[in-house]
Amino acid sequence: MDLFSNPELIRSVRAQLRWGRMISVAAICAVLSLVVGYALAHSGPPGQWGMQLLQIALGTQAVALVLGGSIACLNAIHREKEMNTFDFQRVTRLTPWELAVGKLFGAPVVVYFAVLCLMPAALVGAIVGGARPTMVAVAYVILLLGSITMHSFALVISLFHQRGTNTAAVLLLIILLWGSGVGIGHRFMFELGALSPFASISVADETSWLLSPPVAKDLSPVPDSFSRPDVFFGLRFHHVPVLLVLYITFSAWFLLAVTRNIKRDPSAYELYTPQQSLALLVFVNVLMLGFYRWGGSSIFSNTPMEGLQQQSFFLWTNLGLFFVLGLTLVRNRDRVRRRLREMGDAASSWFAALWPLPYVFVGMLLVGVAAVAMIHGHRNPKSEWDFALASFRMLFVALWLARDLLYLQWMNLTRVKRPLTMGFLYLIVFYVCTTVAFVSLGFYDSPSGQAITANFAPSAVFDLSEKEWAGNEMPWTLALLSQLAVAGIFAYLHRQKLLELAPSPAIAPAAESPLPTVV
Amino acid sequence: MIRLEDLTKEYDVLPTAGKPGQVLATDRLNLEIGEKEIFGLVGPNGAGKTTTLKMVCGLLVPTAGRVTVNGIDVERQPEAAQKHIGYLADFFALYDELKTWEYLDYFAHAYKMDEAAIAGRIDYAIAKMGLEPKRDSYIAGLSRGMKQRLGIARAILHDPPVLVLDEPASGLDPKARHELKELLRELNRAGKTIFITSHVLSDLEEMCTSLAILEKGKLVRVGKIEHVMRADKPGRRVRIQLAMASFPLADWLGARPEVSAVVPEGDFTSVIFEFAGGDAELANVVAQLVAAGAPVCGVEELNETLEQIFSRLSTGEIM
Numbered sequence: 001m002d003l004f005s006n007p008e009l010i011r012s013v014r015a016q017l018r019w020g021r022m023i024s025v026a027a028i029c030a031v032l033s034l035v036v037g038y039a040l041a042h043s044g045p046p047g048q049w050g051m052q053l054l055q056i057a058l059g060t061q062a063v064a065l066v067l068g069g070s071i072a073c074l075n076a077i078h079r080e081k082e083m084n085t086f087d088f089q090r091v092t093r094l095t096p097w098e099l100a101v102g103k104l105f106g107a108p109v110v111v112y113f114a115v116l117c118l119m120p121a122a123l124v125g126a127i128v129g130g131a132r133p134t135m136v137a138v139a140y141v142i143l144l145l146g147s148i149t150m151h152s153f154a155l156v157i158s159l160f161h162q163r164g165t166n167t168a169a170v171l172l173l174i175i176l177l178w179g180s181g182v183g184i185g186h187r188f189m190f191e192l193g194a195l196s197p198f199a200s201i202s203v204a205d206e207t208s209w210l211l212s213p214p215v216a217k218d219l220s221p222v223p224d225s226f227s228r229p230d231v232f233f234g235l236r237f238h239h240v241p242v243l244l245v246l247y248i249t250f251s252a253w254f255l256l257a258v259t260r261n262i263k264r265d266p267s268a269y270e271l272y273t274p275q276q277s278l279a280l281l282v283f284v285n286v287l288m289l290g291f292y293r294w295g296g297s298s299i300f301s302n303t304p305m306e307g308l309q310q311q312s313f314f315l316w317t318n319l320g321l322f323f324v325l326g327l328t329l330v331r332n333r334d335r336v337r338r339r340l341r342e343m344g345d346a347a348s349s350w351f352a353a354l355w356p357l358p359y360v361f362v363g364m365l366l367v368g369v370a371a372v373a374m375i376h377g378h379r380n381p382k383s384e385w386d387f388a389l390a391s392f393r394m395l396f397v398a399l400w401l402a403r404d405l406l407y408l409q410w411m412n413l414t415r416v417k418r419p420l421t422m423g424f425l426y427l428i429v430f431y432v433c434t435t436v437a438f439v440s441l442g443f444y445d446s447p448s449g450q451a452i453t454a455n456f457a458p459s460a461v462f463d464l465s466e467k468e469w470a471g472n473e474m475p476w477t478l479a480l481l482s483q484l485a486v487a488g489i490f491a492y493l494h495r496q497k498l499l500e501l502a503p504s505p506a507i508a509p510a511a512e513s514p515l516p517t518v519v
Numbered sequence: 520m521i522r523l524e525d526l527t528k529e530y531d532v533l534p535t536a537g538k539p540g541q542v543l544a545t546d547r548l549n550l551e552i553g554e555k556e557i558f559g560l561v562g563p564n565g566a567g568k569t570t571t572l573k574m575v576c577g578l579l580v581p582t583a584g585r586v587t588v589n590g591i592d593v594e595r596q597p598e599a600a601q602k603h604i605g606y607l608a609d610f611f612a613l614y615d616e617l618k619t620w621e622y623l624d625y626f627a628h629a630y631k632m633d634e635a636a637i638a639g640r641i642d643y644a645i646a647k648m649g650l651e652p653k654r655d656s657y658i659a660g661l662s663r664g665m666k667q668r669l670g671i672a673r674a675i676l677h678d679p680p681v682l683v684l685d686e687p688a689s690g691l692d693p694k695a696r697h698e699l700k701e702l703l704r705e706l707n708r709a710g711k712t713i714f715i716t717s718h719v720l721s722d723l724e725e726m727c728t729s730l731a732i733l734e735k736g737k738l739v740r741v742g743k744i745e746h747v748m749r750a751d752k753p754g755r756r757v758r759i760q761l762a763m764a765s766f767p768l769a770d771w772l773g774a775r776p777e778v779s780a781v782v783p784e785g786d787f788t789s790v791i792f793e794f795a796g797g798d799a800e801l802a803n804v805v806a807q808l809v810a811a812g813a814p815v816c817g818v819e820e821l822n823e824t825l826e827q828i829f830s831r832l833s834t835g836e837i838m
Contacts, residue, residue: 014617014625083612087578089675091601092629263597265580267530333531334582341583500741503583513563 008102010095012109013361022113029117033057037121050129051205055212056173057122058139065147066197068110076107077262078161096259104151104255131204135293138240139204145247147198159258160269189313189474191222192291196245198406201228211238222504224331232290246287253280268335271328274359281321285367288317294378306373307385309446312462314371315476322364326405329356330412330420333501340502353495355409357455361402370476386466391460392480398482400458406490413497422515431457455482520679520712521552521575528570528736533611539690544570547584548737552729554680557713559723561829562733562798568682570718571733572685575714588681588751593616603632605674609685609716613666615659619650621659622669623676630677642670663690671699675706682789684715688722700726724825726750732829740828748828754779755791757801759808760790761816768813775804789791791821 003009011049036056040049070382089099105112110210119181126136154173188489193199203226211226214236256276272280294310304311331339339347346352371392411423434457445448447468452475469476502508526548533547545567552558560568573579575586577597586593591600608705614622620641627637645654648668653661659710661669667690674682682703688696696719702712704726717723723730740747761768764787772778772792781792782832795803809815 005628007625010628011614011617011621011625014621015614018616045704083615084608084610085612087573087576087608088606088611088626091604091606092626093602094629097597265578268580334529335530337582338580350546383714411639489678 003101006098006106008104009106009109012102012106016110017113021110025114025365026111026117029114029121032060033118033121037124041073046128049131049162050127051127051131052129053125053126054122054129054131054136054204055201055264058143058204059198061118061122062143062147062201064111064114064118065108065143066150067149068111068146069113070150070154071110072111073104073151074158075160075172076103076155077158079265090263091237098261099262100255100258104155107155108151122125124206132207133401134209135206136204139200140282142200142240142243142247143197145244145251146195146200149251149254150197152251152258156254156257156271159261160271186225187228187293189293190288190291191229191293192242192504193228195243209238211236220358230291234429249283253283254404267332274329274356277325278359278363281318281325282367282488284321285318285370287369287372288314292374304380304383304492305464306383307379308373308390311371311380311390311393313464314370314375315393315411318364318367318371319397319401322360322428323404324402326356326360326362327408327420327424329359330405330409330418331355333413333415336413336501337503339435340498344384348495348498350491350495352493352498354406355494356405357402360405361398366396366402367396368398375387384466386469389464389466389469392469392476394457396461396476396483399480399487400461403483403487403490406487406494410494411488411492412495415491420497435459437485447472448475454479456481520554520556520589521547521550521558521714522578522587523571523575523584524552524586525549526571526574526581526586527583528567528574528579529582543736545574545581545733548736548738550738550741551776552557552712553711555707555710556706556729557715559727559730560714560716560733561718561720561723561730561825562625562716563724566733567736568733569685572606572714573681576604576683577601578606580794588735592752603679603681605677605679605682607670607682607684607687609689613658613661613669615657617658618643618655619658620655621651625670626676628674631676639677640678641782644676647675648672649698655801664695667691668695671702680711682711682713682715684713686717687715688717688719697723717814720825720829748823748825753799754795756791756821756823757794758784758791758817758819758821759805759815760787761813762816764788765812766813768808770812771808772804777804780802789817 029071037053040052040056043049043052050322070286077086079136080089094102122136125131126133147185150173187193201271206224208227210227211229212225226239228239230239230242231237232242257271260273261271271277292310336347339352372394376387407427411426412420416422434453437455438444438449438457443453444460448471450463450468451472454460454476455478458479464476530542530544543635548571557785560571562568570579573751574581575588575593576812577593577600578663579580579585580594591605593600614625617625623641624637632640641803645651647673650665650668650672653665658666658669667687670682674684687703688699691699696827699781700722703715706727707713707726715723715727727744729742730747734746759768759772764796768787768790769781769783772790773781776797779793779795781790783790794804796804805815805818
């Protein structure tokens with residue numbers, strides 16, 4: 001089934017693009033284009049106002065497509081669920097892919113129409129301004145693919161969106177938009193240009209594809225420019241192909257999450273399989289390590305980063321990423337019950353009680369080792385670096401993560417309203433309270449005090465340097481063991497929950513099913 | 520055609536005083552619905568009817584057990600099974616911005632019907648549900664009953680061999696309800712298997728070939744309609760009406776061994792009782808009664824309605 005005969009897309013076109021609405025949108029766009037064009041035409045020479053008109057038109061299109069389209073996609077599935085129309089779509093013969101693509105392009109169809117209506121203004125601007133046709137075409141390709149990536153992400157949120165979580169959904173979208181915009185203007189941590197589709201606005205002005213020659217390593221954040229190459233494991237690439245490859249790969253990841261869940265029972269939703277989740281995090285880590293500016297300074301100072309500081313960056317980032325991975329892997333009561341019925345005692349074994357550690361812990365160690373190896377090879381020889389300490393820090397963070405995820409897995413099996421959300425909130429309250437208490441008691445003022453705090457709120461491990469390690473090996477080792485002990489306690493509690501959920505004799509599958517009274 | 524094997528759905532609600540939080544919406548249901556049956560599923564609110572229907576359609580994953588439709592495992596091959604199912608939910612909305620024919624056209628394409636057959640099937644479904652005057656109307660402007668008809672039109676559009684209908688008569692006026700019954704009978708005659716729930720038990724009694732009563736996730740009765748209607752009855756219930764209260768009818772009947780549960784009515788001119796014999800024995804009793812001088816002016820056998828059976832069997836307890 002090709003895109004233009006996709007029933008879901010056709011439904012959206014019929015519902016959203018009635019003649020009345022189309023005429024209104026076209027009229028508004030035409031009036032805007034004429035007013036802006038007329039005003040600019042009287043403000044300077046044609047070459048100048050033409051480029052200005054192109055930039056304004058492209059900027060308006062980008063705002064409409066990225067923001068408007070994302071909001072439309074954010075409602076695409078969620079609203080159908082609220083209206084009770086989604087089940088009817090689920091029982092049709094549309095494949096998950098057809099349904100997802102239909103929604104991806106169908107939900108923002110009015111926005112696409114508005115973008116088309118603004119095209120004449122953009123083209124007039126490009127012709128009058130003498131813009132390079134290839135650059136204009138590339139700007140639109142970036143805008144389109146970048147928007148599709150955002151829309152795919154919005155669809156993922158829409159699918160997993162529960163009632164009462166509107167604010168969280170919008171926040172997630174804003175975070176992605178902000179995240180993709182970081183780096184517009186300057187490059188900080190990565191030798192990679194801005195990922196935002198809004199970058200397309202400046203691309204249209206460019207006149208040359210030539211890359212600037214390699215320069216000596218610059219410590220400070222450097223101004224980003226179209227000619228500055230992206231550097232991936234030492235190889236120089238033009239930013240445009242890198243951007244397009246990243247858009248395509250991330251869109252694929254997001255659409256994979258949508259297609260594997262869109263026709264499922266919501267209680268059986270699973271963002272990715274554990275293997276796919278791990279592959280995604282490895283992919284993200286390869287990108288981070290590949291594009292990392294090894295000679296760069298930190299965001300906050302112009303001094304070169306120490307090896308342990310660089311490791312802290314990777315540890316923090318992966319702590320966040322693997323925490324999200326863990327949240328997607330934790331099992332709810334429904335899934336646990338099905339596993340218990342399908343697998344019997346194996347689903348409540350001690351190994352089962354360690355879920356989701358097999359993937360999270362191994363993954364965290366895997367990417368941690370890769371980061372340590374890369375830092376070891378690329379660090380400034382004069383910077384602070386201790387291989388053993390770096391390995392200790394990596395293990396510590398992995399155990400910390402294991403402890404918290406086992407806690408959340410246990411919480412998710414308790415019978416409260418939104419157990420995972422509650423567990424997450426308790427965790428935040430715990431960290432805020434312990435941190436406030438330790439700060440007010442002055443524990444963070446001494447290296448030995450920091451080691452004590454690490455038993456409860458292990459964030460001090462990110463600042464653990466050779467100086468603080470020396471003489472405090474014992475309290476830090478005890479703190480490491482305490483993570484292990486607490487993880488063990490939560491594994492025990494988790495197992496108790498598994499045993500509690502195991503089918504009771506009253507509802508266990510009988511050898512011979514009792515038949516109802518057949519008369 | 521539809522087979523439920525040990526079908527169990529367990530879910531959680533928040534525990535309240537005296538009630539556990541874990542609920543078995545369906546508890547090891549075993550059911551076989553044959554081809555060309557109209558199978559009614561009745562039960563109080565929360566008995567697990569909608570959950571059962573949703574599992575049949577592959578919209579909910581069972582905690583245990585399995586459902587097959589036309590021999591296809593619904594959980595393992597949902598799309599293959601859904602090809603054979605037309606589904607109507609109890610509470611639903613339609614796409615208000617679409618016209619009636621556009622709505623059906625969307626689903627015809629979503630069901631991947633043969634392109635050449637789509638226009639004809641849309642015309643058929645619109646005509647069958649009496650929606651011709653509303654063909655080009657926006658759905659937003661349709662009445663509740665019309666929307667219900669359109670929902671049914673969607674369910675029958677792709678000519679599925681199995682129809683799963685959850686409260687299809689809800690929101691329909693008496694005339695439309697009668698037409699719906701006729702339509703379902705017609706579809707059944709044309710070879711469709713229909714799995715239906717309804718709170719209008721008299722409708723089910725009239726049209727179902729088989730029936731099941733579901734109570735707190737368990738089947739308490741299942742079978743052919745005539746068997747369900749007669750099940751557990753200790754005898755026939757009979758009413759005898761006298762022209763005047765000049766004969767001790769209740770005492771006379773109470774003395775007979777085949778008669779039990781004698782209940783005089785109103786002004787003692789009529790009596791209801793349970794009779795353990797057949798037609799010939801009943802005729803004999805009536806003849807003896809007349810011979811004894813009773814001014815008999817009417818004899819009537821009372822059949823329990825489905826509603827009465829349901830009230831007798833169901834505790835009405837909501838889970």
